[in-house]
Amino acid sequence: MSEKKGALKYEDESMELRRGPWTLEEDSLLVHYIASHGEGRWNLLARSSGLKRTGKSCRLRWLNYLKPDVKRGNLTLEEKLLIFELHSKWGNRWSRIAQHLPGRTDNEIKNYWRTRVQKQAKHMKIDGIRCYWNSSSSNTNNNIIMNQTMHENPQEFINPAAMQIQDELQNMVLSSFSNSGDHQQHYHNSINELQTLDLAFMADSSNGAVADQDIDAGNLIEMAHGQWMTCGLLENYCMNGVAFDQLS
């Protein structure tokens, strides 16, 4: 309510507020202004800097894009695992989740969740993500390991639980392929096509063999960079709590 008043007042004073993508010149102006005046007081910044943007817009641009410690590039496996872990605890509390991923913004995490995870979850008849991670969060030792590691050295955060799971799953995948040259070749070919998927699920499957239909349907899960396994196998594996219970 009060903000609307302020916004209207501001718009009355300068009717040419810019919208849409920021230009290099605007970015430069904002960076230089903050360098000399510091962060905060965004409405004052918007008025004083010469930018024809709202204070909100300036703040968002700085926090999500221009701030020096904003990390660019794809999320790592460890970051993805942590997002799942924290989302299972807190739900859509993006800013709270972002606080545990140094250099990542709430907007980025939110986008990641919506564009990749939610979409893939729709392919599954059950809420696979939650089932998967609830089994994890029931293991307090596992959580303690993750949290301690990140707290002690957030810049070089390595999730030992994830690494161990990764190794175990990789071995299982490799053993499932060891007797099938055709499937192995088909699998490797399909990996290239599936690199853009972060997660994929299927509701059934009780054995660990990777069949042609798994590959054709994209029913593989990326556990780490370039390592895949069938969704059903992972689901059974994690739903039974084997991987996580063994970690402590």
Added chain:
DNA sequence: AAGCGCGACAACCGCAATAGT
């Protein structure tokens, strides 16, 4: 080459919480 659809990401909007007067 052009048009279309889709995914990924940036940016906006409304509302709530907080700070300041």
Added chain:
DNA sequence: AACTATTGCGGTTGTCGCGCT
């Protein structure tokens, strides 16, 4: 205490680029 201004959050929309037909 009441009011206003500012900031922060989460949901939603807009835009762009890329691949496919």
